[in-house]
Amino acid sequence: MTDEPRPQTPPPATTSVGELRRRVAAAFPALRSDLEALVRIPSVSNPAFDQAHLAASAAAVADLLRGVGMAQVQVLTATNPDGLVSRPAVVARRPAPAGAPTVLLYAHHDVQPPGAADAWQTDPYEPTERGGRLYGRGAADDKAGVIAHVGALRVLGDELGVGVTVFVEGEEEVGSPTFVAFLTEHRDLLAADVIVVADSANWKVGVPGLTTSLRGLVDCDVEVAVLEHAVHSGMFGGPILDAPTLLARLIATLHDDAGDVAVQGLVTAPEPTVDYDEADFRADAAVLPGVRLAGTGTLTGRLWTKPALSVIGFDATSVAHASNTIAPTATAKLSLRIPPGQDPDAAADALRTHLETHAPFGARVTVRDGDRGKAFQAPADSAAMRTARGAFADAWGTEPVDIGLGGSIPFIADLLDVFPDAAILVTGVEDPDSRAHSGNESVHLGELEKVVLAEVLLLSRLATS
Numbered sequence: 001m002t003d004e005p006r007p008q009t010p011p012p013a014t015t016s017v018g019e020l021r022r023r024v025a026a027a028f029p030a031l032r033s034d035l036e037a038l039v040r041i042p043s044v045s046n047p048a049f050d051q052a053h054l055a056a057s058a059a060a061v062a063d064l065l066r067g068v069g070m071a072q073v074q075v076l077t078a079t080n081p082d083g084l085v086s087r088p089a090v091v092a093r094r095p096a097p098a099g100a101p102t103v104l105l106y107a108h109h110d111v112q113p114p115g116a117a118d119a120w121q122t123d124p125y126e127p128t129e130r131g132g133r134l135y136g137r138g139a140a141d142d143k144a145g146v147i148a149h150v151g152a153l154r155v156l157g158d159e160l161g162v163g164v165t166v167f168v169e170g171e172e173e174v175g176s177p178t179f180v181a182f183l184t185e186h187r188d189l190l191a192a193d194v195i196v197v198a199d200s201a202n203w204k205v206g207v208p209g210l211t212t213s214l215r216g217l218v219d220c221d222v223e224v225a226v227l228e229h230a231v232h233s234g235m236f237g238g239p240i241l242d243a244p245t246l247l248a249r250l251i252a253t254l255h256d257d258a259g260d261v262a263v264q265g266l267v268t269a270p271e272p273t274v275d276y277d278e279a280d281f282r283a284d285a286a287v288l289p290g291v292r293l294a295g296t297g298t299l300t301g302r303l304w305t306k307p308a309l310s311v312i313g314f315d316a317t318s319v320a321h322a323s324n325t326i327a328p329t330a331t332a333k334l335s336l337r338i339p340p341g342q343d344p345d346a347a348a349d350a351l352r353t354h355l356e357t358h359a360p361f362g363a364r365v366t367v368r369d370g371d372r373g374k375a376f377q378a379p380a381d382s383a384a385m386r387t388a389r390g391a392f393a394d395a396w397g398t399e400p401v402d403i404g405l406g407g408s409i410p411f412i413a414d415l416l417d418v419f420p421d422a423a424i425l426v427t428g429v430e431d432p433d434s435r436a437h438s439g440n441e442s443v444h445l446g447e448l449e450k451v452v453l454a455e456v457l458l459l460s461r462l463a464t465s
């Protein structure tokens with residue numbers, strides 16, 4: 001015996017997986033209606049939309065967290081160095097029993113704009129079930145992440161043996177512009193041993209995944225100019241190519257004939273160990289029949305560990321406003337996804353150099369830098385990752401796979417910068433058919449129930465590990 005005070009940790013969780021599975025199943029109907037209530041709030045963070053809904057969704061999330069016994073629930077903001085005030089975020093805390101770790105549970109309550117109405121089979125803000133999936137904007141990304149946390153805390157109740165801080169951000173879909181300021185200002189509230197980011201995807205329906213790599217993002221605008229002003233295409237057409245044609249020729253140099261990115265100096269990370277079935281990929285992405293896939297190597301490599309370059313915007317005269325003139329300028333917005341190991345600044349420089357040195361017909365090429373976000377590579381292994389893998393395996397009855405994400409979660413790099421000693425677990429509520437950001441976004445309800453169970457198991461085991 002020693003004189004050391006005994007930790008106030010509750011006794012090791014003895015509740016069986018089967019009992020916890022039954023409890024999650026019993027709690028799930030109420031969790032589903034909580035999710036539906038959140039989806040009905042059009043909390044679009046894009047500044048072109050009414051920002052008042054973000055206050056309403058933050059208040060709704062705060063109420064849910066008060067209802068699961070969080071001792072301290074606050075709606076907070078921070079101000080970044082540019083004077084930008086953050087959209088409302090919810091921070092809820094329940095302190096750790098003595099000697100137990102603290103876990104930060106992250107999700108975001110803001111959503112993408114709904115997009116075109118005809119892209120939806122049903123109203124994006126009226127959650128609707130079809131075929132075991134719940135459709136609605138944010139039903140997956142990331143209001144299901146909020147519900148995963150609320151559900152785990154509700155099911156565990158007073159058996160929770162770890163400290164928990166829930167952090168539900170309100171501006172992830174606009175690139176978390178005040179994230180570092182928020183982390184810094186509220187550092188003492190948010191500090192944790194383990195961080196669970198529930199904003200990614202599982203491998204497929206029935207197979208869980210732990211997201212261990214994320215691509216980063218670099219974007220820029222490129223303008224091609226050929227004339228000081230527009231001229232008549234009959235009088236001058238022939239010796240002068242219009243700016244949209246020249247821009248198209250410049251864009252065409254960005255990929256080789258196989259469809260791999262042709263910009264020199266970009267990094268490719270090692271090939272992943274799992275691959276995506278081509279037929280599944282074509283179905284998930286809705287590729288039209290007869291279209292050949294671009295690039296070489298595994299599909300997962302092309303999606304996670306190689307650069308990918310897309311034209312995401314193109315400014316030229318619209319077809320409706322077309323006249324017989326040679327357009328003097330045209331602009332494209334380019335989006336470059338970068339794999340782990342690629343420095344964003346070096347990637348931006350490589351892209352700029354490529355664009356400037358491939359100016360077709362000596363046209364004037366101007367590159368304007370845009371956003372930059374770092375890629376992420378989890379450590380090969382950690383105690384928290386082992387605990388998470390075990391929790392996933394028990395929740396699904398199938399071993400999880402390590403997956404990458406082609407998309408970016410730039411704030412993960414910010415979390416690592418501010419909390420370098422925390423173990424970060426990137427978990428998911430989506431599956432390949434969730435269509436986050438698109439029309440007919442949905443969450444698979446059976447999978448969401450497993451996500452809740454996995455988080456229950458993870459939190460119980462982190463308390464005793």
Ligand SMILES: [Zn+2]
Binds near residue numbers: 108172
């Ligand atoms: Zn998200």
